[in-house]
Each structure stands twice: as structure tokens, then as C-alpha cells.
Amino acid sequence: MTIKAITVPKWGLSMDEGELIEWHIAPGDEVTVGQEIAEIETSKIAGPVEAAVAGKVRRIIAEEGEVLPVGALMAVLAEDSDTDADIDAFIAEFEVQDVSDDMGEDAGAADIRHITLGDMDISYQDFSPADLSPGSVPVVLIHGFGGDSNNWLFNQGKIGETHRVIALDLPGHGLSTKKITDGSIAGLSAMVAEFLAALDIEQAHLVGHSMGAAVAVQCALAGNIQVASLSLICPALVGRSVNPGYISGFQQARTRKQLKPVLAMLFSNAQLVTRELVDDVLKYKRLDGVGDALRVIADKGLGAGELPLAEQTLMMPVSIIWGDNDKIINGTESHHIKAENCHEYVIENAGHMPHMENAGAVNKILTDLFND
């Protein structure tokens, strides 16, 4: 039998359902692997659904506007030789499986963990595939200024197919301690090294976004952990300036109306900034201590003089990923990274968040590097 299911993808640990905004396919269409077939909106962000399988669309199950749990059947692909009765049977059977499938809230919630480092409580999401190969090097995801581990919503699942993947909340961010004493890049990098040591991780693939990329570079330069590879997404590095309007706007915005245009600067497609995303960021910004933490980091860690400048040549493989429409960090100057084995990529139709806006392309670059 050649009947295949298109299901609601799970974008990160915190996603348990999504609203189908729009179908890009209709019955009779031929679908190829990787084709964008629909638009789904989660509580965090809207994103395209890419077909994981190829074939001819025989049945559209999900309706536009419908809120569907992760794993729910959206459409059915099949050959012409498959009868309607076969497809009906497939759908009937699929629904039974879906009910028994345990991908509910608990599965995601269980993976949010905490660890105490001195007087800091660090929150992180930790996921390992069931068939993790021994000796596989874990992947550590480091978010940027004002972000959190949920920024990796669209990447954790794909990376997690083959690697243990850990996304932490830097101090002052997400669910981690908001009090931050050393907001410099060196301080944050020392904290990441301490965090990984506490998890008994000696070697890791580091993936950093924006300020998190500067932290990752600093880890590699300081040598306080063994960095197997370095992936830098829209990195804040010496040579490329960080848009000061974003940093101050993000800190100052107190209302939804003030915050929305600031968040829109992150994306190539401003439509991706949903009401829920703005609300989530506002809720974060209202927490006691966040304002002070952001100020400490903005004053220290993001001051250009504090960004790491690679005097020494990095020996591990390095991938640098830019968005072609980045409004936060742009410019064409050299980024001052010296590496033996460095590849640069520019992701099309992406702003400062290519790992969200074009997760498929970024995931491919990342997994190719890890599996090399």
C-alpha cells in the first residue's frame, strides 16, 4: 500500500496544537518532499508545513481555521491505484492510532528541567531520541538577547531526530533566574560552560543566535568546553553592528502597541508576529528583574567593545548563517572570525530569525554539519 499521511508537525517541545491557516495544495496535486503545503499558526508563531513524504493528494482532512493537535491527520497522499475504500480505511485506522499516541502536554512539560548553579536557577529543555547512538555529541542551542529556549521551536525536533539537543534559557531570560550579575559575553560564556559541566557534557556542538552566537564564539575562544562545531546564526560579532533601535526599543516597550513594531524588526515577514507572540514577550518583560537583567546585558554584553574578536584561528568547523533581510544585524563588513573550515550561508526571505522563518533550510545546514 502506498497511502501516506500528512500530519501536524511538532515544532519544539512546547507545541501541542496548531491552527491551520491556509492550504497550499488541493486534491489531485503532486507533492514533493520539502514542498510547503500549508500554513500553521501556533501560540508562538506562524510557519509553513513542509511535506515529509511525496505523492498525489487524494484527500484533504483538516479544514482552514481548525485547531489541530500535534500528530493529527491533515491530508492523505496516495497513488491512483489506491481505491477510495482503502483511503477511508487508512483514515479510520489513523484516527484510532492518533488517540493512543501520547504526544500530549505532559510529554513536552516533562522535558523542561532546572539546574542550580551557585545562586542561579537555570532552566533548559532537554530532548534525546530513543535510539541515540553512543558517542553522539550533544547539540546546545543558545538564544539571543531577550529570547528564550522556545526560539528553537522549529529546530529542536529535526536536530533531535539524531542528537541529544539542549536549549537553555540564559540568566535573565525565559524560566531561568532573572538576577544577573555579569552580563558580559565572557560572563555568559563562563556560565554556559559551567552549565554544561554540571550536566557532565564535555564536548558539544554549539549553535548560537545573535548575542547567543557571540557567547558560543567566546566559549570556543576561551576553550572552557570542547566545541565540536560552531553554528552562528545572525551572530553579533565585531564588524557588524547591532541595531541600537531594536535593543532600546525592546527594553523600553511597555505595551503591545509599542512592542509589536519592535518584534516585527526581527522578521522578514512582519505578519509572523502574532498577537500571542507579542503577549508572551510582554509577559516575560513584566517579570520582576527582567528590566534590570536586560539593561545589564545591553550595557555590557552588547556593547561593541565586549563582543568577541577572534585573534586566534578556530579549528572546529564553523557555519555562519545570515538572513538576507536582517534588520537587526546587517552590514557587509568582515565579521572578524578566523576559522580553518568556515562556510557562510545566506537564507532567502529571512530576517534576524532565519531558524524560525526558514527553519527547513537552517535545519539542513545544521544537521549536515553535525553529521559530517
Next chain:
Amino acid sequence: MSKKTIREALNEALRQEMARDGQVIILGEDVAGGHGGTGVIDAYGGPLGVTKGVIGEFGANRVIDTPISESAIMGAAAGAAATGLRPVAELMFVDFMGVCFDQIFNQAAKFRYMFGGKTKTPMVVRTTIGAGMRTAAQHSQCLYHMFTSVPGLKCVMPSNAYDAKGLLIEAIRDDDPVIFFENKLLYDLACDVPDESYAIPFGEANVVREGGDVTIVAFSRMVHIAEEAAKTLAAEGISVEVIDPRTTSPLDEETILDSVEKTGFLVVVDESAARCGMAADIAGLVVEQAFDALRGPIIQITPPHTPVPFSPPLEDAFIPTAGAVCDAIRKLLK
């Protein structure tokens, strides 16, 4: 982050602020287990259980049972605030405020103004509002509109547990008298509430739901009535924007006006009063400042101009319903 009821969220806000600031005290009827009682840990916690257990953590010096004398509670709170404490006074029903209008309207609300800004009055009055509890005419009113009309008072009415915690923390940290209205029927309503402290600024409306066809402004429990109506109407192809101002003083006029500029239609769902209530106030604002945007009459959905009935069928008929909101909007857009 975990799901908490409004009651739990308020309790957590009180404990966190009392732990953060030694000047914060609580006073009211039965807040510590009854006047003259020993104030044990499993105290009564006020008539609605919001302060339960607080005395066990902070002691009887900071959680004070009062006699049944509303004017004394409010007078003591206003005086304590003037001396630098941050009292949170509880008055079980807003209906009883009548006997302490002088302490609130003429004293607390006026101190900062009449002393030329040389004094602060950081007091919070927590009180309950709302019909639907079968508690009859003297325990069921929604008098927030009266306090809103008095300059010098800030008026807050959360509709969910997240807002309840953040607004109460903001109220305690605010240097002016804040009247904090809790709807009796919402205490067990739960949603995700961060374990950490946070403050929600006053004067910032929450856009509960975005829509393009009609704007509903609703307060306290009426936000849920409006949301229910919006869901029903969405199935009919009518897209409703629901705005919860969260505070009526200060009022986020901009969010309301922007929304009406977009939709052209306004419905206000307000349990306070048919005459001189918040609905009339919002309608006046929009007529004055966004008249050209209006494409139809402003609809005010309020209870009738009558005391809250004790008869259950009459009380149910008294409170605005989602059905009434839907009918009004269908007629408006026809």
C-alpha cells in the same frame, strides 16, 4: 508556570509583596481567622478565602483582623498609608462601601492633591463585585463606576488569574489609593500564571481577541460573556474584537478608539449600571473622539435600572448574557 485560580493568584501576589516589602500589611474582617482569634495558620482567610494561610507566614502584626466596622477599616488603612505603610484592606462586599465614602472619597483620594504632593497614600482596597451568587440586592452590585468618577482613585478589575496577580502587585506598589474589584463568580477561574512576581501597568487594555467587524469593550466577568458571544458570532462569519480595559481609572482610551476606528461599531458590555455607568462613559468617549469612524449606533448592554433581584430567574435575567450580545450585534450589522 502553572495553572492557578484567581483566588490562588491573589494569595500569591499578597505573599510575594509581603515578603518583598515589610511595609505591606493586610487588614479586614476575618482575614486572620476572626477578631480576637489566635490567628492560626489555617485561618479562615477572609470571607472568600483569599488571605488564607498568610498570617502563618507573616504573623498577626501584619495580618490584622478588624471589628465589623467598614469605616474603621478604611480610615485605619488611609491613616496607615499616610504614615508610610502599604495597607491592603479587604471589604467583603463593595455594597458596604456606602458607610466609608468619607474615608475613601474625601480623605484617601484627596491627600496627595490637598497636601500639594507632599504625601503619598499607597493603600489598596480589595472588594468583591457582581451578581449571580444569589446574595440579593445588598451584596451583588458592581459599583466600580462610582469609584471611577472620583479623581484620586485608581480602579482595577481583573478578568483572569494572570491579570489578577500582576494587577494586584502593581496596586500594592502604586503610591495612590487603588480600589481592586474582584468578581465573586470568577474566583475559581484558572489560567497559566507565572510563579515569579510581575506587575501589569495600569491604563493598558488587554485585547482579548482581535477582530475586524465590531468592537466589544467589556469589564471584569463581562469579558467572558463577550468572548462567548465572539465565539458564537465567529461561526456566523462575524469577526469580533474584545477589549478588556482592566483598569477604568486610568483608562486606556487609545486602544478603544483605535479599535473603533478599525471596526466602526461599538458594543459595551458592563454590569455596573444602566445609568451613569461605565458603558455610558465609554460611549461618551467614543462619540466625542471617534464619531466619524462610527457606522452605527453604540450599543450599551447593561443590567436594567433596578436593584439586583433575589429571585433566581429574575437575577439571571438581570445579568447581561452572551445571547443578548449576539442578538444586538446581529441587528447592528444587518
